[in-house]
Amino acid sequence: MTSLARLSLNLITVDHWSLPEAVERCAAAGIATVAPWRHQLDASSARRIEAAGLAVSSLCRGGFFTAPGADDDNRRAVEQAAELGAPVLVLVCGPPEGGDLRAARATIAAGIERLLPFAADHGVRLGIEPLHPMMVGERSAIVTLGEALALARTFDDPHAGVVVDAYHVFWDPRLEDELAAAGGLVAGYHVSDWLVPTTSLLAGRGLMGDGIIDLPRLQALVDATGYDGPVEVEVINPALARMPPAELLADIKARFA
């Protein structure tokens, strides 16, 4: 794959568009791969994406193993990924209930173990995504790449892997060592940028080049693991809704290249 051919647009970036708008605009812009979120889907989504000639790199998101009903919801997420032809279901693993991080981590491990056979039956790989530690209280007890890799290794199953998101992991002094040992466990790679000043915990991500993440270096480290799949652009920032659609997609392509 050439560099631009690896571009996938994670559709949370354009969550202010409908899925039909996003599909049509990506196809028109020559962006051949997308990654929808579950709340963007309806019964027509898989057909619509296929009809536009687009591939799906992943579905966001399963996980939240510490919440009631997680197992049923995660099996449904696996089915949705399979319907879309998404090779990966991204797992945002869920926060601790109360203050017991160790218990949450054990609950997450057990939940993934229960989900794995179902995912394997559907040909969907589970991508454990470590989130930034600032999201530990509300979104994920898994907050380092090292922890995500160690967890994935415990299953010793090709359907368990990790998703590396530059925004969530770039700060980690162990990043280089962890990636050097990641082998075939990388199931996906997401890019955006960390803005300075940092003004928002949730929606303050920047377009590539606007922040302080050394994305070329990180791309090289991820590539060196053997991962040669799609690179998802996933930028969560309300300011993007103010850009004209064609201009936004052209800007993303230019920055990606």
Added chain:
Amino acid sequence: MTSLARLSLNLITVDHWSLPEAVERCAAAGIATVAPWRHQLDASSARRIEAAGLAVSSLCRGGFFTAPGADDDNRRAVEQAAELGAPVLVLVCGPPEGGDLRAARATIAAGIERLLPFAADHGVRLGIEPLHPMMVGERSAIVTLGEALALARTFDDPHAGVVVDAYHVFWDPRLEDELAAAGGLVAGYHVSDWLVPTTSLLAGRGLMGDGIIDLPRLQALVDATGYDGPVEVEVINPALARMPPAELLADIKARFA
């Protein structure tokens, strides 16, 4: 020391009071130790704190090694710590300039190495404080306890140590292992709590018990390193300014116990 005897009030918690007010109120409340910040000091501060019968646990803060003029400013901070009788100068090490975290970390290591002999001459220990990774862009390239400990070890000098702040490190899956190997390197311990929902990157800390940090467990891990010095309460939250002073200090004492 009994538990309450270890309480030190880090005066950023009451930055809305003048230093004379803080000293008077702590003495009245039976809080025997304080930790001022440099911007709170004037020529009378050391005399005033001593006259009130208070001890000083640390001075906040030196560091910012990646900024121009850091060496001069850090030597001045060491002198101020010595004047106050503070055994520890807390180092907030500074962010990367641009996106090069490795370069920033090297600059920080070199800066501490240059400062150490001066600190030793003044009887002041340098406490490298890892900050939460959400502060990497603006405050500190040192964002994990493991990294701070590894850095402190490189100097092999009793005047180099680390400061453990519960708020900055509680999320870390390696925390238990790092503390188990910390030995005598812990130079200080700070407590506050991580609120859920998490609404602020900078000033959203909670009083102990209002958030999700398992503080009793963390205290036990810190104590097991052999650290038996002051425990600083350091809560940065503008809501505290709305509490009547005596009530705030009584609340802090009750939560601490």
